[in-house]
Amino acid sequence: MKKTKIQIFGMLLFTLFASLLFTGCDTEVEALQVQKLKTYDEQYYKNLREFKKSKHEISYAYYEAWSPVEGVGGTKYPASWGERILGLPDSLDIVNLWMGIPTKDTHPLAYEDMKISQEKLGTRFVMHADASHYRHKFTVDGVNYDMGGDGNNISDATMAAYAKWIINQVLEPGLDGVDVDWEGWNGPNLVRLINELSKEFGPKGKDPSKLLIVDFFNSNPPTSIIPYCDYFVSQSYSNQTGGIYHPAGFPYETMIYCETFGVFYATGGRLLDYARWQPSSGRKGGAGVFFLGRNYYSSSGIPYNEFRKAIQIMNPAVH
16 A cells, blocks of 8 residues: 555654653663863873972862761762862862871772872872860870870870871871861970971971971961971961961971962952962962862852962963
8 A cells, every 4th residue: 555645754753752762761871971071191190290299389278078078977979070189170289188088998989089199190188187276085006095175284105196196197098298287286285296297207207208287377386396397388368367477487488378268269369369479589388278179169160260370370381
């Protein structure tokens, strides 16, 4: 029987409907790659590692987004690159692991990201150690220690044990050093801790490749610790300090001045000013930010836009 045009059209519609029906019943779900990181050749990564080993103004960031929200246990498998260590700018020099330390057992994804960043990008990761209160309880070599409340009765043995505990925290997951957050301890106790840590880390330590850093806010650390530290991080949050805060007597080339994204969500406050600023002689150590995770969603739509600009200001790309 000869088919009419209407019959042929009807058959085509049925075939199209059937194919859509069977497609809709397919239970195999293909993952949607919303955002894909750029990939580069090995020469790019080699150049990047060599640059980070050279003398230059470094970029520094307190980074928190890799970790679960404070007080929440367990690990984290984020879908956004804004919560992945591998999503950070390639040229970032030092990451302060604010909010904890990723290990293979506790945070496997963040730990893997960190290892790739260390080995391939030359990025260094430091522990955020506390020297802001004296309530620390810790165990070293099977012995339990308790610093107490006010820090007035910390024995030399307890201080040495606290330093050893910090060193163990750095070495076990393979971190690149420690940043001691000094905001509450008295000066003499900070000196005691740095003297112990500097036996292992920093310019005078057994392993000078491990960084020894002190960060502080609006007060001057004792100058006696200068020879034992690689860098000093000034929490120069412009909404609180008004601008760069530099302690008297500290060499500019060891100083990193940090702005905060904790307040300045879109612009980073005076971060770009800090990146441009130079002392009257020599150079600064670098610039950085607190709460870098908040800059991933920048107003420009470019992830970490203001932070990337700061890095470029300090170290313009060579074409």
